[in-house]
Amino acid sequence: MNKSRREFIKLSAIGAGGLVLANPLLNAMIGQVNAAEPMDASKIKRFPTYCEVCFWKCAGWVYTDEKGEIWKIEGNEDDPHSNGRFCPRGTGGLGMYNDPDRLKTPLMRVEENGMQTFKEVSWDKAFRFIAEKMNKIKEESGPESLALFKHGSGGAHFGKLFKAFGSKNITAPSYAxxxxxxxxxxxxxxxxxxxxxxxxxxxxxxxxxxxxxxxxxxxxxxxxxxxxxxxxxxxxxxxxxxxxxxxxxxxxxxxxxxxxxxxxxxxxxxxxxxxxxxxxxxxxxxxxxxxxxxxxxxxxxxxxxxxxxxxxxxxxxxxxxxxxxxxxxxxxxxxxxxxxxxxxxxxxxxxxxxxxxxxxxxxxxxxxxFPEKAKVPSYPHPGYPPVNWTWKDHLDGTYALAGSSIANVFVDMSHPDNESDYKIKGWFVVGTNLISTIPDTQRTLEAIQNLDLLVVVDTMPMEITGYADVILPECTYLERYDDMRVSPNRFPNVAVRVPAVKPKYLSKPSDWIVRKLAKKLKLSKHFNYESYGEVIDWQLKQMGSSLAEMREKGVLKMERKTPMxxxxxxxxxxxxxxxxxxxxxxxxxxEGFDPIPNYTPHPEPPQGFYRLNYGRAPMHTFGRTANNPNLNELMSENCLWVNPFVAADNNLENGQEVWLKNQDGVVSDFPIKVRVTERIGKDNVYMVHGFGRANKKLKRSFGKGISDTQLVTNVMVDPVMGGTGMRGNFVSFVTDKPESEVIS
Amino acid sequence: MRYAMVIDTKKCVGCSDCVVACQNENRVPIGYCRDWVIEHAKGTFPNVSIELRSERCNHCENSPCVRCCPTGASHYEDGGLVKVTRQECIGCGACVQSCPYDARYSHPDGFVDKCTFCHHRLQEGKLPSCVSVCPTECMYFGDLDDKESKVYQLLQNRNWKVLAPEVGTKPHVYYLI
CATH class of the missing domain: 3.40.228.10 (Dimethylsulfoxide Reductase, domain 2)
Structure with a gap:
């Protein structure tokens, strides 16, 4: 693996014959069922699910129409997360299924005519390549040198694979x-x-x-x-x-x-x-x-x-x-x-x-x-092998109070400047776009260049997929079983997810991907089932219910045992x-920290700069939904909230496009439209996180708005638990198009 | 019977769930909508306030769209619903122009479309999909002739407004303020 190998691939995939890539008809078809056609109510079916558009995991029902296509998604009235009412993202979750820009087939990085590109490959070929690389890393550095970055339900399956393989270096950016x-x-x-x-x-x-x-x-x-x-x-x-x-x-x-x-x-x-x-x-x-x-x-x-x-x-x-x-x-x-x-x-x-x-x-x-959580028995599997080291050994007592692994420390362990004995050589990235979740993108990219293997599993092309050696297309939550949702709440409860439709294209559920890869790694004994439905059914039966019952109910509520x-x-x-x-x-x-909190002054924006604040919009889950056809329509780009005095001082008009330059001279890839508003003060500007997507395969969202993460180069690490403070970055306005090349 | 929708702007967070739910329920093509959300800000920082509200066809008692329709496709139904009979609509767009609320759009299949208060759901005893999905439960639907109804009660007990009262359309969508 040479160092410049992992360029961000700019081209679309090369067709390998016979596989659906971009079907222009699909664009025209999204949601466009002939509205004049009456629906045959007797053919409408419903399937229980819990939502995967965000981490709240609301339980609901997926309705399919007479053609077996997804019609709508609604909340389950017995569910304490949704109470029968989904939010716009859950309601618009069918856009994840319908998005024509989805990952459709396994892709592998190849070099053709001196240029790197992704080539469509069979699942089998992808698995053989990955298994070979994993075994090589295991032989050379031990299985612990493989790390998993995960988010969401798909990641849980890969967690089991990693433990079976011999690595507990598993992390999620949702902590640090x-x-x-x-x-x-x-x-x-x-x-x-x-x-x-x-x-x-x-x-x-x-x-x-x-x-x-x-x-x-x-x-x-x-x-x-x-x-x-x-x-x-x-x-x-x-x-x-x-x-x-x-x-x-x-x-x-x-x-x-x-x-x-x-x-x-x-x-x-x-x-x-x-x-x-x-x-x-x-x-x-x-x-x-x-x-x-x-x-x-x-x-x-x-x-x-x-x-x-x-x-x-x-x-x-x-x-x-x-x-x-x-x-x-x-x-x-x-x-x-x-x-x-x-x-x-x-x-x-x-x-x-x-x-x-x-x-x-x-x-x-x-x-x-005091919340209570349902007890769900683990599906029987052989014990996992012992591991020789974890991320904690690398930290050697630093951030001792951190209750979970620290994703940015995994980047450090993968970086060429890591001088400890604990080195990460390969990543699986499942359902998390590390380029916009972990700040200091440059450092993340340096770590990526230093890897021997980068496998990305996702439903959509993201920035991180552009750096992968292998991309595995996961099907959406609407097309698969997953572990039951077991979350602490006012009363213990579980919710099930069953497929409402078959996986589109060549995409597959994570549990299938893991089982097939496990077979190549000779770890099949850990995954002793043919469908994840079997696992859920077994667990439910131990609890006195069954998958058949849960297909009708969706959510199982239990009595509390202790006072609330x-x-x-x-x-x-x-x-x-x-x-x-x-x-x-x-x-x-x-641990040597203040036992009672103290106020410490933080740096303030220099003259001509404004603190960059960022947040959420109700119809989006970060970059995950930016390209969702239903949700993109509600908000297709972020805008920059600017106080009228600041706008006047900088000769900015409402709706004008500006680029932003931060305190370290980093200029945004794309412009953002100014929103002059009295809702914000004079010392900061604000934008919604998750826009400024830089992967051209995201046809709807590419280049729309700005990624705040790109401008977060000053990272203030929390000495207690290693978290990455991101709100100490200051930006100024650039009104003329800067002469810089967009990375994709 | 007089159907009415009452929307509490004090609770609406502007999430636009009503828009997505309506699009799914009524198979509204991507790029079009029967309802939408408005934010209106007043004042200067830091003495500033906002109003958020979900808007749609007001099912007016005195509807310019019904009056101007050359074929009778736009018509009143029981409870004061204003509807469009697709088979009778020639897609001329006169109603689209006449609506002071910009609540109608020309469907790509050649007819004019708009909110029906989810008439098909009302017939099944359900609420309009926007009302039943709203996470803040800021939307209420019912019969203003029924003094026990929540909509009647709310209009009795709270301050409210309708949109563009000056045009004399007598809207049936009310906003609590």
Whole structure:
């Protein structure tokens, strides 16, 4: 493998004869059933599924029409994630199935006439190539040198393959690039992780506090539903966000904070609640460790102190703190989800957890409930071989509090500058577009160039597929079985997914891909079934149900065994080392970090630059849906939110296209349209994440808008758990087309 | 019976689920829609507010589209629904021009199409698909002649508006504000 081998391939695949590639008719056919034709209701069928357009995994029904084609997808009324109502992405999930740009056949990187391109190959040839490379890596460096990056249901099957092969180097960017800091922040306080879906009792909350959390733009279905009910009930919403988010527009208090100063606000809120003795005395006395230390720590963190830092007036800080206390314990400081912002994120999330603790909301109605999860037996398989090392050996005690593997550390272990004994030589990337999920793309690309094998499994061409040696086309969730959805919730439940239609083109379910590859690797004993339906049926039968029953029900609900909240006369044991709520964290102290959070000033944008903020739109799941024909139609590109004063200062007009240049001189590949709006302040600009797709095979979304990830070159790593803080990047406007070559 | 839709702008998050659900349910071709979502911002930072609302055919009591239709394809039905009989529609587009809400489009198959309040679902005792999918449950549907109905109650107890009341169309889609 030579170093320049892995160019981003710019051409379409070369046909190998007989395989469907781009059928122009398909474009014309999407969704265009003759509308005048009446539907024969007796031929309509429905199949249970849970959604894979995002991680919320709502359970629902896929309806097929008289031709056996997917007609519509609706929520399952028994499902606590959707309550019978899918969000726009789930409703538009059929666009994933219908998208003519889907990956259709296995592709292998070949060199023809001095140029690298992808060639269509048979599944068998792809498997033979991959198995040979995997075995070579195993012989030369050990099986541990193969790493799996995964997201979503398909990834779970590959996880089993990796363990059977002898590697536990398995990771997902959803931890260190997203929710990791909140897990550590809450775990060091309450001894419990937050997990997904977050066990927040929005249904009963009287006061909801959102810190940069834009529910409604993040379409976390049941939370959006419950927030709406909270609005109906007249609950107080307090939103801290430099931008008037949708949630902020529905709030009693919107605190347009100066970005990167949240910890100062949180400390001042605690100062008011402690100094005015508004905290839950009985709860704190019974359960909390370190109140005196906290008191001493925050005595000078007054609202007046915080006003100078946050720009939020001391009066508003006091007023909102008192309102939170008034509604306590039914006051909920929502932990949020994507919280890797400034590198001190674990400490910010700690401060949020501590504020919840003072208000007594953990384990209380209207605060946080204790979720329960169904117990699903594992399908019998032989034991996995022992491994000689994992990513933890490479870290040698660094980020000891991280509860999951750290995707960016896997990049480090694969990079040519890795001097440790623990080197990664090959990647499987399943259902995650690492180019736009892990910041500092340049470093990721350097690591990719250093690999002996890169296999990408996805339903769509993505940026990462352009760098693959082999691309394996996974069919969409609508065309396959998968593991049951087992998620912690108010009551234990499982949801099934069965195929509603046959896989299109030559795409295959991940469980099939894994079984066939396992055969080539002589690991078939670990995958002793012919269809994944068998596995689910076996598991359901152990639980007293069956796949046949679940085809009719979709969701199986079970009784709770433990109380949902802390009961009055009960003594609750917390999972921390003291068994108490740690206002003073012994774990953090032991690892050499602040046991109580401190506010540290962060760099501010230089003259002529603006902080780059990014977020979600309700009709998209990052880049995953940018090309979805149904959802692309609702929002086909992102735009750049700019305050009118900033626009005037820079001679920008509404709708004008600009390129962005960041503090390190990186210029965006594509232009973005300016949206002049009063909804944002003067020190930052905002865009929705997931656009600016650079793979030309994405015909609908290529070059539309900007990828914020491309401009995130200043990565502030969280010293506690290795998360990648991404909100310390500053951009300026470039109005003339820059002379740079687009990578594809 | 007077069918009405009541939409609570205080709860709508502008997610556009109503648009996708309608497209699927009614097989509206990609590139067209029977409903859509509007954002209207007022004020200056930081004293700024927004209104989000899902819009569609207002099933007006005094419909310019019905009046101007040369073939009678656009017509009223029970409950005040305004519908288009596809077989009678010649696709002239007069109704598209006459609608003050821009609620109609010319379907590629040669007729004019728009929201029917999901008449086929109402006949099965179901709600319109936009109402039944909405994650925020900000949309309500019912009979204004029924004083027990949620839509009647909401209009009694909340502030509301209709769109372009000045054109005198008497819309049947109401917005809670």
């Amino acid at each position: 690039q997203c929710r990791g800091p909140r897990e550590v922040g809450f775990n060091t306080t309450f001894g419990s992780n937050i997990n997904s879906p977050e066990p927040v009792d929005l249904e009963n909350t009287k006061c909801l506090v959102l810190i940069g959390n834009h529910i409604g733009e993040n379409m976390h279905n049941s939370h959006v539903q419950e927030m709406s009910k909270a609005i109906d009930r007249g609950a107080t919403i307090i939103t801290v966000d430099p931008r008037l988010s949708t949630a902020a527009s529905k709030s009693k208090y919107w605190l347009p904070i100066k970005p990167a100063t949240d910890i100062a606000l949180l400390l001042a809120w605690m100062n008011v609640i402690v100094s005015e003795e508004l905290y839950d005395k009985k709860y704190i006395e019974q359960y909390a460790y370190g109140l005196e230390d906290l008191q001493a720590h925050i005595v000078d963190k007054t609202p007046e102190w915080a006003e100078k830092i946050t720009t939020i007036s001391a009066d508003v800080i006091r007023q909102t703190a008192r309102e939170m206390a008034f509604h306590a314990p039914a006051t909920l400081i929502h932990p949020g989800r994507h919280v890797t912002w400034y590198g001190d994120d674990t400490q910010r999330l700690r401060a949020m957890a501590m504020l919840n603790a003072l208000l007594g909301s953990w384990g209380r109605k209207g605060g946080f409930y 909240f802390i009961e009055e006369d009960d003594y609750h044991e917390f999972g921390t080392s003291t068994g108490m709520i740690e206002l003073y964290s012994l774990d953090l102290e032991m």
